[in-house]
Amino acid sequence: MTATTTAAPREETSPAVLLPVSWRWPAIYGVLTAVTLVVFTLLPERGQETTFQLSRATDLIAIPNFAVPSVLTNWVLTAIMLALTLFVTRLALARKKVPVWAPIVFGTAFVLSFLVWVGAGRATVIPLTTLLQGALALSVPLVFGALCGVLCERSGIVNIAIEGQLLGGAFLAAVIGSLTSSAYLGMIAAPIAGALVGVLLSFFAVRYWVDQIIVGVVLNVLVIGLTSFLFSTVLTENAEQFNARQRLPNLPIPLLSEIPVIGPVLFNQNLLVYLMYVAVIVLQIFLFRSRWGLRVRSVGEHPKAADTVGIKVNRTRVRNTILGGAVAGLGGAFFTVGSGLAFGKEMSAGQGYIALAAMILGKWNPTGALAAALLFGFSKNLGNVLSTIGSPVPSEFLLMLPYVVTIFAVAGFVGRVRAPAAENIPYIK
Template sequence: MATIVVHRKWEAVSPTRQRVMGLVELGSALIMLLVFTLKVQPGQMATFVMTPGGLTQGIAGNWVVPAFSTLMALTVVNFLLGMVQLVRGFGRWTNAVLGVVVAFFVFSFLTWATAGKSLNLLGMLSAAVLLAVPIILGAFSGVLCERAGVVNIAIEGMMLMAAMVGALVGSVTKNMWMGLLAAVASSVLLAWVHAVLSIKYKINQIISGTVINIFSTGMTSYLSSKFLQTYQELNNPPIFPRVPIPLLADIPILGPLFFNTNLFVYLVFLLLIILQVALFTTRWGLRLRSVGEHPKAADTLGINVFATRYMAVLLGGVVAGIGGAFFTLGSVGRFDEMMTAGKGFIGLAAMIFGNWTPLGAFFAGLLFGFTDSVATKLTILGTGIPIQFMAMAPYITTMVVLAGLVGRGQMPAADGTPYEKE
């Protein structure tokens, strides 16, 4: 049986981008020196607590580091990496080196903010994982849709509707599983509408997604103000509790982060494995990707382009529904208007940052979740930085990523293009 082989090539790093990246890394070293290192008194210690509050498993000792020496060492490393990048570059490792530079910059920021104080670092990382859950699930939904050639900016609306329906059904039935199923069903319904409009009627996919987002915003706001806020018994669903995994939950640091949490975090890891394997190692994944790359060739080889795209969008709706249910059934236990707060759009940014792959989207989602968690934690800690700037941090990170700092991604060739069967 004939098959389609999708080839990818490494994108060469241009001299201009090499210089820009080098200057960015040198700039980070300069900021670390002037803003962080020289503002810390020699002898000050930074204490990082390594046990999330309320947990007794996976306890680790605190990290106590000399603030000035740590900041100076990290500054020197970033400076050297920036010089190498500027002079000769790191080739295909450019993004990896950038990740190291950013990690050192962030840790320098945390060390500066914690000098003479203490910060529950593991608690912040644990919060980052939870904040990343809806972003990662939104990114997974986008990967499924766009790998099949359908742009889906309606993920935000699907998640918002799922959050409200999950809260409502969970409250009425007093059953979190029924709430989750209802949330997924509502998201799949919206995904079906988007699929019909964009695949069958070939309406512009951006417009179709925008209409669904507007509909979800209006409908959830109306129902919330009319019923959920008035009758509190309709807005009090049970939430999924922590479920520690035996033995794994006792691993220091990793245990509290990944193995002593609720269902949604475990679903993220399960979906990561399933999607990564299914998309890139199975015939099903090859067919789905071929529809997003060259639908005419796929059709010639007997692949039903329309059915494959419908399937991908509906599966994306399932994943988006799980992400929406997290807000009400896995986190706060109630629905509030616009509570998704753009996480669906940030999920699309994570998808692009991750180069339309589940694994890349997963790490990008963790980055955005970490940014959100840092902004929240340091606002409470008190750093002298205006609260408004801290609140903007996740969205600034999104814009920086989309501006192309990490390089151009390789989107599916037929992404957003309706297929006309000849």
């Protein structure tokens, strides 16, 4: 009797499928490096200097203004940008992702090169601390609006009404703050206006399955019309009673606020800015490290599967939409009590739509939305500062700067992003 042996079946291994090489980042880096070399480095005359200011008269630790040679400094910055361009080109050929630090360093080098070019040979100084502090201030409503978008869209509700929620929050904060002579009570009242808009959005989108984008646009028009009417009648006729200026005081954090440059920018702010820090951190943790966040994301990605495990899909969407509206309303308070201004017609000025762009650029992530909002706020404040100190760039281009950055950021720098799969799709049992 002979034993027979059978050979084990040979496993067929399929060759690994390689992703195509993406030249997006090398192309962007290469173009910006060429602009820096040709415009910022070769055009200025040799011997010119650019003066930077880091300290202000009120700072505890005074750092004297310092001047740098314009051409030499830009040659160094161009070399750094060229090295990063070669680095990302190598990563692209190896089909690897670009690390987070690379665009940060590259962007910083490009902005510094631009500032050196702007201030070359001029008697004025470039106030870096003021530039950064103003950028953070202008980013506050954008951050709150972007967080609102993250909360809503992660649960499947497209919120185009952020513009109206910011404007409603600014209006109610101004009125309540004026009536009570308290900026803090105005700040507390602002989320109520945003939440009310969120109630209307969730009511039509969840209960009656109306297209969420259309509802959002209609709500924006409604809030703009309502606040404009009340401003023209009630607030204008009784400005001292209903529209007096109230301002949240700055609350400097001991020791931290005395750090040069960083201290005045980050730790000498009002309560609304500190709440923004807390909101970003809390939402980042809860959205990706908690059971609540897992349920919210499951509702936005696959509501049917979420429903089968007992998650109330529509209830989750309604709650998140109202919560997101409250967050946006809180951001709207910065236009009035946060900045010490009275309410004005359409004073949100399209910031809600830029907040949506920040949310997309941040890939529906709180920290990413924060970074994108800071980028937009910096670009806007850069135009304001350069218009004040004088710049070779025409003022019309400086006014266009934040919107151009918005368009290019969303269209080119984001690349391929995927929104939550179930957004703008009503869930019907």
